[in-house]
Amino acid sequence: MVVFYLVCSLKDWELRFCRANNLDEALDWLSEWGENGCLLAGGTDVMMQYRRGEISPGALIHIEGIEALSLITADARTHVGALATHSRLAADADIRSRHVALASAARLVGGWQTQATGTVGGNICNASPAADLAPPLLIADAHVTLASKGGERRLPLEEFFVDRRTTARRPDELLTAIDLEPLPLGGGERYLKLGRRRAMDVAIVGLAVRLSLGRDNTIEAARVAACSVAATPRRVPDAEAALLGARMEEGAFADAGRALVAAVTPIDDGRGTASYRRRVLPGLLEQAVMQCGEEIRR
Numbered sequence: 001m002v003v004f005y006l007v008c009s010l011k012d013w014e015l016r017f018c019r020a021n022n023l024d025e026a027l028d029w030l031s032e033w034g035e036n037g038c039l040l041a042g043g044t045d046v047m048m049q050y051r052r053g054e055i056s057p058g059a060l061i062h063i064e065g066i067e068a069l070s071l072i073t074a075d076a077r078t079h080v081g082a083l084a085t086h087s088r089l090a091a092d093a094d095i096r097s098r099h100v101a102l103a104s105a106a107r108l109v110g111g112w113q114t115q116a117t118g119t120v121g122g123n124i125c126n127a128s129p130a131a132d133l134a135p136p137l138l139i140a141d142a143h144v145t146l147a148s149k150g151g152e153r154r155l156p157l158e159e160f161f162v163d164r165r166t167t168a169r170r171p172d173e174l175l176t177a178i179d180l181e182p183l184p185l186g187g188g189e190r191y192l193k194l195g196r197r198r199a200m201d202v203a204i205v206g207l208a209v210r211l212s213l214g215r216d217n218t219i220e221a222a223r224v225a226a227c228s229v230a231a232t233p234r235r236v237p238d239a240e241a242a243l244l245g246a247r248m249e250e251g252a253f254a255d256a257g258r259a260l261v262a263a264v265t266p267i268d269d270g271r272g273t274a275s276y277r278r279r280v281l282p283g284l285l286e287q288a289v290m291q292c293g294e295e296i297r298r
């Protein structure tokens with residue numbers, strides 16, 4: 001035990017802490033430290049990983065204080081700063097009206113302490129297969145903006161997620177913002193999270209659905225995205241296609257349920273088995289679709 005604490009203290013002693021007051025300072029630090037620099041936003045993932053010895057950066061580049069990166073604004077699309085916290089997302093009027101699924105996903109992340117500190121940028125850049133915000137962002141056609149000293153680039157969130165814990169972010173890049181397509185007029189969306197407890201636990205399965213209905217009460221447009229069922233959170237085009245034209249009544253979504261199960265590649269882990277995850281998906285899809293229907297009719 002004594003040796004453990006000694007090693008930890010020595011490790012801490014060598015670690016540089018760089019507090020960035022603005023984006024330019026953060027990009028300077030990133031360019032200087034390269035792969036050896038680790039961005040620190042809310043720190044809810046980073047500090048756990050550091051303490052567990054999973055990461056050993058030379059420098060922590062603290063960006064939490066960069067106010068400009070936590071703004072949420074709305075025009076034809078919604079622009080969410082990377083440092084917007086889960087609490088902020090859950091409380092923001094534009095997010096609550098234009099991105100119902102995202103607001104409810106933010107309320108389901110961990111407990112209130114994690115929601116007050118953890119950020120949307122950290123949730124995405126950590127690239128956990130179970131990231132709760134990812135499915136609601138994916139059904140909103142999210143694009144991410146990455147900045148470096150060389151300039152900016154924007155890419156679809158789907159392309160940003162490369163593999164488990166791996167993103168398309170280069171070591172000198174910082175995620176500044178995410179832009180989203182709002183829920184169309186008359187549309188409905190839901191995020192359903194199956195977890196072991198209501199709080200403080202990541203999803204066994206997470207599923208987001210966005211729907212628009214035609215006059216005859218059939219599904220005219222559908223987007224479906226899931227987390228915790230593959231190496232990365234993802235859209236499920238086959239399930240979306242199978243929902244099109246389906247009437248809004250219980251039992252009408254069996255084909256979409258089968259398409260969803262066929263598209264995922266879940267694993268067994270401490271929270272659930274792959275077969276359990278496959279078994280619950282069709283029911284979760286039906287529940288989400290029916291709830292979207294209720295929201296649209298309201």
Ligand SMILES: Cc1cc2nc3c(=O)[nH]c(=O)nc-3n(C[C@H](O)[C@H](O)[C@H](O)COP(=O)(O)OP(=O)(O)OC[C@H]3O[C@@H](n4cnc5c(N)ncnc54)[C@H](O)[C@@H]3O)c2cc1C
Nearest residue numbers: 039041042043044045046110118119121122123125132175
């Ligand atoms: C008790 C507890 C419960 C939790 N429950 C959940 C849960 O239910 N659902 C869930 O999805 N997550 C959960 N988490 C994980 C975590 O809280 C979230 O992923 C959170 O959003 C991470 O944000 P952060 O600002 O704390 O990220 P940090 O820990 O600061 O960073 C996470 C990663 O992203 C990188 N990063 C951060 N910001 C940027 C940026 N702007 N540009 C580039 N890279 C960046 C960091 O370098 C690091 O690799 C939980 C964590 C804890 C400790």
